[in-house]
Each structure stands twice: as structure tokens, then as C-alpha cells.
Amino acid sequence: MNPSPSQRFTLSCPECGRAFDPLLPQTYCHDCNSPLLSHYPLERLKAELRREEISARPRGMWRWHELLPVEDPRNRVSLGEGDTPLLPLPTIAAALGASNLLLKDESLNPTGTFKSRGMAAAVSKALELGIREFVIPTAGNAGGALGLYAGRAGCAAHVFMPKDTPAPIQYEIRMSGADVHLVDGLINDAARLAAAESRAHGWFDVSTFKEPYRVEGKKIMGYELAEALGWRLPDVIIYPTGGGTGLVGMWKAFDEMQSLGWIDSARPRMVSVQAAGCAPVVRAFEEGAQRIQPWQNAATIAAGLRVPAVFADRLVLRCLYQSGGCAVSVSDEELTLAQHELARAEGILAAPEGAATLAALKILLKKGWCEYGESIVLFNTGTGLKYFQQDHADH
Numbered sequence: 001m002n003p004s005p006s007q008r009f010t011l012s013c014p015e016c017g018r019a020f021d022p023l024l025p026q027t028y029c030h031d032c033n034s035p036l037l038s039h040y041p042l043e044r045l046k047a048e049l050r051r052e053e054i055s056a057r058p059r060g061m062w063r064w065h066e067l068l069p070v071e072d073p074r075n076r077v078s079l080g081e082g083d084t085p086l087l088p089l090p091t092i093a094a095a096l097g098a099s100n101l102l103l104k105d106e107s108l109n110p111t112g113t114f115k116s117r118g119m120a121a122a123v124s125k126a127l128e129l130g131i132r133e134f135v136i137p138t139a140g141n142a143g144g145a146l147g148l149y150a151g152r153a154g155c156a157a158h159v160f161m162p163k164d165t166p167a168p169i170q171y172e173i174r175m176s177g178a179d180v181h182l183v184d185g186l187i188n189d190a191a192r193l194a195a196a197e198s199r200a201h202g203w204f205d206v207s208t209f210k211e212p213y214r215v216e217g218k219k220i221m222g223y224e225l226a227e228a229l230g231w232r233l234p235d236v237i238i239y240p241t242g243g244g245t246g247l248v249g250m251w252k253a254f255d256e257m258q259s260l261g262w263i264d265s266a267r268p269r270m271v272s273v274q275a276a277g278c279a280p281v282v283r284a285f286e287e288g289a290q291r292i293q294p295w296q297n298a299a300t301i302a303a304g305l306r307v308p309a310v311f312a313d314r315l316v317l318r319c320l321y322q323s324g325g326c327a328v329s330v331s332d333e334e335l336t337l338a339q340h341e342l343a344r345a346e347g348i349l350a351a352p353e354g355a356a357t358l359a360a361l362k363i364l365l366k367k368g369w370c371e372y373g374e375s376i377v378l379f380n381t382g383t384g385l386k387y388f389q390q391d392h393a394d395h
Helices: 042-048 051-055 061-067 090-096 115-128 141-153 167-175 187-201 214-228 245-259 280-287 313-323 332-346 352-367
Strands: 010-012 037-039 086-088 100-105 133-137 156-162 179-183 236-240 269-275 326-330 375-380
Touching: 042 245, 051 214, 061 115, 061 214, 086 214, 090 100, 090 332, 090 352, 100 214, 115 141, 115 214, 133 141, 133 187, 141 156, 141 167, 156 167, 156 187, 167 179, 179 187, 214 245, 236 245, 236 352, 245 269, 245 313, 269 280, 269 313, 269 352, 280 313, 280 326, 326 332, 326 352, 332 352, 352 375
Parallel strands: 100 375, 133 156, 156 179, 236 269, 236 375, 269 326
Antiparallel strands: 010 037, 086 100
């Protein structure tokens, strides 16, 4: 017999420990201004669930359904997200003198970015809880994913985003049928307007970490990575960071896998990569701070990194500190050169955010922070096709 939802997982605030009812729609802990995290009965699952069984299932994110929050399979909204390839980078590795360099290519997700994972989980759980209308502020790709997954579910979506969001992303969102609002300013300006409209109309806000389940979809990247590496984790993970959902999600996944007996206690050093023109995580890390202050006058060509304020700041920084990791910023010129290098040397047309990880690796190797014999995984979070502009076509 399947356990009830209350047995399947619980929700709590990581700051104060307060429990929240997963049978009701939830947002975040307003007392602590903190995201909520899901907790599964891992001791029971350790006895019941075999990783080999999961590996034998049909491919996709939902083969890990015991570790995801959706109860009824009929509520799963899927476009085939997950199980993206882990690719070797032999040419670049040889040029850098690195012996074990891999790239997890999230551009093969249905919406062209890793946002497919989080939105599949969030929309599915919302559907299960009776929610049919959504709102989101976005730097671009999360809005595209919401529009398409909401469309798949027969729900309505309202998207608020900067008016200079790359044209292909705007096209994607409009094609999904979502209600699009272009905003003068950045994602934080869009967030203020979206929050006001959410309160006025009763739309459910699926902003980064303002609901509990996008992080659950993103964490599956950590499960896939461990599985692909024979249930061993790499020495270093280099990850582009806007809101930090993937970083926090994977760190959560590693703890879950250890509790399940699938991996040991060894952890990768987690590296947060940001653009020099918007690097609030890097600044806080370098100061040894526990909170992240908003970045003023954010500017970068990497739209997904143009996130001045990090709502889950405590969780992001804990991940970096606990792992012995670090935070690195790269210039727009450096990440653009890395984009060209990935395409020409390895055939990977990376988003600027993903290419930033290669630029960061070069900095870390030069500093001696990464050693040449270590196993290193870069994350490309999306396809470069979404950033196509006419000026690029002319070169």
C-alpha cells in the first residue's frame, strides 16, 4: 500500500525547524524569510529502494519519483526532462593539462535549459494541490519553462521579465501562450510587480525558492551525476549561480544519497560562478559573510546570471562553506571566449552562463585551487541558441 502524502515527505524551514503541511499549497517561512525544504523517509526507503531498480526504469527525471514530492503519477507533468548527457571534454582537457574533465549538458532538456527540471516538479505538485494559475518573475529561461509546462498541464501562466530579455526567450514564452509583461529593470524589479499581481489576483508565485518544489526537480541533477560516475562524486563541481537552486538542490541530493547508503561521505568542492557585473555570491563568500547583500547596477550579457538578490542566500553560502568550495566571477569577455572554445573544440553550443564555468576553471587552475589530476564537472545550464541575436549572425 502506498503511504499517505504526510508519510511520503514533510516540509520544514531549515532556519527555525518549523513544520509546514505538504497537503496544502506552501510558499516559504515568512518568520525567517527562508525557503522550505522537503524531507523524505530515507531510513524506510533505504530498506525498500534499490538504486539498480531506478537505473533500469525508463529514462527521465521521474524515474526517481520516490524522492520527488508528487504523489499521484497522473499529476506528473513531463516533457521528457532529465537524463542529460555527461560529456568528456578531451580537446579542452588536453589543452589545459586536465586529466578528467566532464560537462553535464543541460541544454538537451525539453525547454533547452535546466529550468525544465524545476518547473516540471513545481507545476506537477501545484496541479496536485489544485493550483491552476501561476505567476513568475524571471531573467528569461524559467519563464519559458513555466509557460510550456503550464501549457502542457492546461494551466495559465503570467510571466514578468526584463524587456531586454533575449528575443528567442521572449518568443518561446509568447508561443507558449503565457501572459507576458516586459519590465523596465532587472529580475528584482519584475519580482516586485509579479508579487503585487499575485496578491491582487490569487495567482500562485513560483519564483526561485518562493515555493518548495523547484529545488526538488533540480536536485535530480545530483542523482544523475552520481549514477553516471558509478556512485562516486567528482572532486569539484563548477556551477553557474543566479538564484542558486541547482547548487542547493545537488547538495541536498548528496546528503539524501548518503542516507540511502548509495554514496559515502566524500563530497565535491562546490564552486559558484557568477558574472563580474553581478556577483553578490562571490562578494559575500570573499567576505566570509553569512548573508548576501543585493548587487547594485547589475550588468552582464549572461541573462541568467543577472540576479542581484539571492533569496536562499544562507543555503547557498552553507553549501560553499561546508564543501570547502569557493565562488568565482568572470568577465563577459572571458565567458564569451569560453563559449567560442566549447563550440569549436568540443561541439557544444553553450549558453553564456554555462560557458562561464569553463572561464572559471581556467582561473582556478591558474591559482592552483584545482589540481590537474582531479575529476572536475562543469555544468552547461542551457543552449546558446536562446541567446541568438542578429549581431551574432553577422559574425
